[in-house]
Amino acid sequence: MSVLEVKGHDRPATISPDLVVEGGRTGRPASTVEVPGDKSVSHRALLAALLPGAPRRLTIRNANLGGAVRALFPALGALGLDTLVEGDVLTVRRAAPVPQPVRPHHGIPHWPDSSPSWPDGIPYLETAGSSAAARLLIGVLAGTGRAAVVDGDDVLRHRPMDWIVAPLNELGSDIRYLGDPGRLPVLVSGRVHRSRRVELAVGSAQARSAVLLGAVAAGVPVELRHPVRSRDHTERMLAAFGARLTEGPGAVGYDGGACSVPPVIDVPGDPSLAAYPVAAHLLRGGGGELRIPDVCLNPTRTGFFDVLRRAGAAVDYQDLRTTAGGEPVGTVVARAGLDGVRAVTADDPGTLHALIDEVPLIAVVAARLPGTSRIGCAGELRFKETDRLETTARMAAAFGARVAVEPDGLTVHGSGAGGTDGLSAGTVPGFEDHRVAMAAATLATALLGRTTITGGACHTTSFPGFTAVLRAVGAAIHEVTL
Numbered sequence: 001m002s003v004l005e006v007k008g009h010d011r012p013a014t015i016s017p018d019l020v021v022e023g024g025r026t027g028r029p030a031s032t033v034e035v036p037g038d039k040s041v042s043h044r045a046l047l048a049a050l051l052p053g054a055p056r057r058l059t060i061r062n063a064n065l066g067g068a069v070r071a072l073f074p075a076l077g078a079l080g081l082d083t084l085v086e087g088d089v090l091t092v093r094r095a096a097p098v099p100q101p102v103r104p105h106h107g108i109p110h111w112p113d114s115s116p117s118w119p120d121g122i123p124y125l126e127t128a129g130s131s132a133a134a135r136l137l138i139g140v141l142a143g144t145g146r147a148a149v150v151d152g153d154d155v156l157r158h159r160p161m162d163w164i165v166a167p168l169n170e171l172g173s174d175i176r177y178l179g180d181p182g183r184l185p186v187l188v189s190g191r192v193h194r195s196r197r198v199e200l201a202v203g204s205a206q207a208r209s210a211v212l213l214g215a216v217a218a219g220v221p222v223e224l225r226h227p228v229r230s231r232d233h234t235e236r237m238l239a240a241f242g243a244r245l246t247e248g249p250g251a252v253g254y255d256g257g258a259c260s261v262p263p264v265i266d267v268p269g270d271p272s273l274a275a276y277p278v279a280a281h282l283l284r285g286g287g288g289e290l291r292i293p294d295v296c297l298n299p300t301r302t303g304f305f306d307v308l309r310r311a312g313a314a315v316d317y318q319d320l321r322t323t324a325g326g327e328p329v330g331t332v333v334a335r336a337g338l339d340g341v342r343a344v345t346a347d348d349p350g351t352l353h354a355l356i357d358e359v360p361l362i363a364v365v366a367a368r369l370p371g372t373s374r375i376g377c378a379g380e381l382r383f384k385e386t387d388r389l390e391t392t393a394r395m396a397a398a399f400g401a402r403v404a405v406e407p408d409g410l411t412v413h414g415s416g417a418g419g420t421d422g423l424s425a426g427t428v429p430g431f432e433d434h435r436v437a438m439a440a441a442t443l444a445t446a447l448l449g450r451t452t453i454t455g456g457a458c459h460t461t462s463f464p465g466f467t468a469v470l471r472a473v474g475a476a477i478h479e480v481t482l
């Protein structure tokens with residue numbers, strides 16, 4: 001199977017409550033809203049607690065506390081790290097290990113729990129549906145030489161792991177598939193110890209980060225050649241810890257030197273989450289300014305805003321500064337309305353990766369723009385929680401949008417010459433995919449009438465306060481609790 005060949009899968013069933021949106025403006029929208037900390041930076045900060053020389057007590061401020069980040073807590077617990085949550089502050093401390101229960105697997109009657117090399121036991125670590133958690137954890141384990149089984153839920157068990165397993169094994173780790181080839185669960189043993197130039201097969205930042213974390217944790221020099229410079233939070237974090245990294249065209253190098261993890265890590269606001277209130281504000285029109293402060297404005301993440309700015313939307317960045325962790329942050333300022341905004345294009349690898357999680361959202365915004373918008377180089381989206389090209393198109397079609405699925409992207413046919421886009425409220429599927437469900441809810445705020453997003457409350461995976469933030473920008477949205 002090629003690295004980007006699809007193994008079909010979809011969410012088995014809807015398990016989250018529905019979300020209901022009563023479209024049209026209600027009340028006076030706030031002029032400033034805040035969004036939670038960045039999911040990717042939160043994952044990396046938590047995993048820093050496993051790096052050599054990490055402090056006994058690591059504090060992470062403004063952490064994202066969605067399900068995807070929480071998915072790491074039990075695995076860290078099984079490795080002897082307790083995570084305390086106080087507001088949005090996480091404290092990670094050494095503690096007695098708390099084993100995780102094994103998730104049964106039809107092909108694995110006996111799980112490795114000890115071996116002659118690991119007489120004290122091989123912990124079982126499970127990161128639910130979060131692929132970033134599993135992949136980055138595997139990288140750190142391979143670099144620190146801790147044996148463990150890493151697993152995920154039934155959806156994560158379908159997502160590719162060969163993107164990281166092959167390069168980590170090239171560097172001398174010993175990672176084996178316990179069930180289906182290329183998939184979780186894996187047994188990680190054998191520490192990264194060979195200095196190599198490694199070619200990464202995909203643009204996935206999780207892949208590059210897992211291998212880089214493995215090399216840095218092991219102190220082994222590497223050169224990673226990559227097809228696209230996707231989000232670079234791992235590089236920025238490790239550089240802030242003192243690791244000497246070099247960047248050249250299509251490559252990241254590490255010289256094998258030591259780094260040290262500080263006792264406190266601050267997480268900037270998540271630009272992928274800021275995209276929803278900004279989109280709601282733009283879609284619902286009527287002028288007025290919305291400000292979202294302290295958002296990570298790392299250019300490998302701001303594709304959603306940048307693409308809309310290029311198409312003529314009034315989105316601006318203010319109060320720019322750089323955090324101690326090396327991340328650019330600032331205030332996103334958006335003026336409501338899409339008048340004069342043209343169709344959007346995001347069809348080169350760099351732009352696509354800078355908005356990879358916002359593809360469902362840019363697709364529904366594009367459905368309201370004149371002409372034909374194009375999203376390309378997006379084959380990787382078929383390997384997310386769902387095949388997000390298919391689920392985005394099906395969600396948008398339920399509103400009456402015309403979205404065609406291409407092998408590597410989407411074509412969105414927006415409003416025609418008369419300015420009509422034919423969109424209407426109704427019942428739309430959320431596919432138990434948080435990005436798809438939140439994009440649907442955001443579009444629904446701009447359509448008259450009631451929209452029900454089935455299973456829409458799965459937004460808690462990345463954005464626990466999503467409904468409160470949309471209400472703050474004037475939407476009428478609630479979760480169906482029956």
Ligand SMILES: O=C(O)C1=C[C@@H](OP(=O)(O)O)[C@@H](O)[C@H](O)C1
Nearest residue numbers: 040132203204205206207356357
């Ligand atoms: O590195 C990360 O934290 C992430 C990278 C992206 O995935 P890929 O790296 O697989 O593209 C993104 O979709 C995911 O939400 C988080």
Ligand SMILES: C=C(OP(=O)(O)O)C(=O)O
Nearest residue numbers: 129130131132357384435
């Ligand atoms: C795809 C996502 O995350 P992950 O790949 O870590 O599951 C996401 O948050 O949209």
